[in-house]
């Protein structure tokens with residue numbers, strides 16, 4: 263199959279357990295929980311999204327005809343960075359909802375190109391085998407299908423979610439990430455307080471926004 267990529271860019275992972283790690287981001291176009299159009303936000307299942315994932319018009323975006331095309335483009339971009347001189351290439355597949363497109367042939371092609379593969383997913387679609395780092399960020403009003411992984415990163419608060427409903431799930435790490443938007447200051451204070459009261463949950467800040475990088 264072909265792949266619709268909104269943008270591909272080199273930055274630091276800003277969130278969660280891998281925050282601070284040099285990463286090539288591949289942002290796939292499209293999501294199953296919102297059209298991405300502002301006029302549809304109020305009726306979307308996920309209404310707080312901070313991302314433009316419509317179209318293929320971003321830097322490094324476009325349609326990739328084959329898994330190999332996407333993987334080779336990603337590898338070329340990685341090889342243009344200073345990081346290519348040291349360490350294993352690391353790609354973060356996000357979106358939009360990357361699991362609408364990230365399939366076994368693309369995972370194989372990215373591994374073939376030397377990448378360690380991470381995914382940022384809303385958890386409504388089962389992750390195919392072979393992904394090296396799975397970050398699930400559940401969304402209220404959607405069905406959570408992917409109930410295991412490396413980190414669960416909950417945007418908080420998200421009524422009617424409770425923390426207790428996620429604590430038994432098979433994730434190695436649990437994060438609370440303050441919901442960005444008009445209430446980000448109050449949400450951050452709430453996450454700080456909650457992490458201090460329930461140390462199983464660590465604080466994840468969107469550090470890229472603080473330092474003004476993508």
Ligand SMILES: C[S@@+](CC[C@H](N)C(=O)[O-])C[C@H]1O[C@@H](n2cnc3c(N)ncnc32)[C@H](O)[C@@H]1O
Pocket residue numbers: 293310311312313356357358359360382383384385398399415417439440441442443
């Ligand atoms: C744009 S989403 C794309 C990946 C996938 N669709 C998902 O929701 O996990 C990337 C990450 O940003 C988080 N996110 C989106 N909007 C946010 C907001 N307003 N405040 C904090 N985190 C947000 C998501 O929960 C997810 O962890």
Ligand SMILES: Nc1nc2[nH]cc(C(=O)O)c2c(=O)[nH]1
Pocket residue numbers: 273274275276277313356357382470475476
């Ligand atoms: N720097 C940076 N880190 C991120 N971690 C998750 C992101 C995402 O949008 O999936 C993201 C992003 O957009 N930028």
Ligand code: SF4
Pocket residue numbers: 293294295296308309310311312313315357358359384401
């Ligand atoms: S599921 Fe992810 S990409 Fe889709 S609207 Fe929500 S935060 Fe945005």
Ligand SMILES: [Mg+2]
Pocket residue numbers: 312313
């Ligand atoms: Mg983002």
